[in-house]
Amino acid sequence: MTSEKQQKKIAVINDLSGYGRCSLTVVIPILSALKIQCCPVPTSILSNHTGFPTYFFDDYTEKMPKYIEQWKKLDLSFDGIYSGFLGSEAQIQIVIDMIKEFSLPDTKVIIDPIMGDHGKAYETYTPLLCSRMKELVGYGDIVTPNLTEACILTGREYRKDGWKRAELIRMASEIQQMGPEEVVITGVTEGGFITNVVLQKDGTGHFLRSLRVGRERPGTGDVFSSIVAAQAVKGVPLTAGVKKAADFVKRCIIKSDQLNVPRENGVCFEELLSVLIRS
Ligand SMILES: Nc1ncnc2c1ncn2[C@@H]1O[C@H](COP(=O)(O)OP(=O)(O)O)[C@@H](O)[C@H]1O
Numbered sequence: 001m002t003s004e005k006q007q008k009k010i011a012v013i014n015d016l017s018g019y020g021r022c023s024l025t026v027v028i029p030i031l032s033a034l035k036i037q038c039c040p041v042p043t044s045i046l047s048n049h050t051g052f053p054t055y056f057f058d059d060y061t062e063k064m065p066k067y068i069e070q071w072k073k074l075d076l077s078f079d080g081i082y083s084g085f086l087g088s089e090a091q092i093q094i095v096i097d098m099i100k101e102f103s104l105p106d107t108k109v110i111i112d113p114i115m116g117d118h119g120k121a122y123e124t125y126t127p128l129l130c131s132r133m134k135e136l137v138g139y140g141d142i143v144t145p146n147l148t149e150a151c152i153l154t155g156r157e158y159r160k161d162g163w164k165r166a167e168l169i170r171m172a173s174e175i176q177q178m179g180p181e182e183v184v185i186t187g188v189t190e191g192g193f194i195t196n197v198v199l200q201k202d203g204t205g206h207f208l209r210s211l212r213v214g215r216e217r218p219g220t221g222d223v224f225s226s227i228v229a230a231q232a233v234k235g236v237p238l239t240a241g242v243k244k245a246a247d248f249v250k251r252c253i254i255k256s257d258q259l260n261v262p263r264e265n266g267v268c269f270e271e272l273l274s275v276l277i278r279s
């Protein structure tokens, strides 16, 4: 039997979106399937994700310090701290304080610098929040921007494709210079492939390609980064974690298309959770 001591736990700072499969409704089941205890800190509560034409958005900034205060009193610490969608610029400092407060020497900090997709920032992301995200990135061990977010972080103009590999490595290296040990730029189009650009601690770059399948769907970044975070706290090398995450997302997209899941409803990962449980 797995004792409390052996089981890993990750504090997950992310939003709760009631409909559309992203953020906490994705992260909690995926970490659980990978046998990791998920401890959520909500950054905001939404009726549904912001990709729908209408949504209710309740920013949780004021409540977070009181919530976290109780964790301090309980003297909690975590094997991983993983941050995703933030509700306001002030939350950057709250996350930085949490990293300082709840880390042990071996704690892995995974920052998914969620800001936008397809070359555009999400509606709730102000330019100030985007510019302060660079500060938070500096506290990560692993940072997982998509191509849009990598462009925002490094001040480049977004383009969908036609990126030279040397330029992608330069971009990852500029992000690494902000402080994180390792960087993964996700969702890079290379012909019929989708590539994850991995820059390791020692400066080695890898291009991990998968066949591009089906349609783009929201929430794939959350599925991907959850698996990368889980593998990292288990001590699995980053390239192996990225391969596992990319393979799972690909299977989820294929399944979602087979089941005619509407695009805005994300990926029906529930159908494939047993694959993760057995892995
Ligand atoms: N259509 C697709 N076909 C195959 N893999 C995909 C596809 N879309 C996403 N993925 C995988 O999921 C990862 C994360 O997706 P991405 O779209 O970059 O995230 P985000 O939601 O943060 O924009 C990609 O790097 C890739 O490995």
Ligand SMILES: Cc1ncc(COP(=O)(O)O)c(C=O)c1O
Residues within 6 Å of the ligand: 015, 017, 022, 023, 046, 048, 049, 050, 051, 085, 114, 122, 217, 218, 219, 220, 221, 222, 223
């Ligand atoms: C509220 C919210 N959280 C998280 C996300 C992130 O989703 P993804 O995994 O596609 O980056 C989105 C994207 O629309 C969102 O609206």
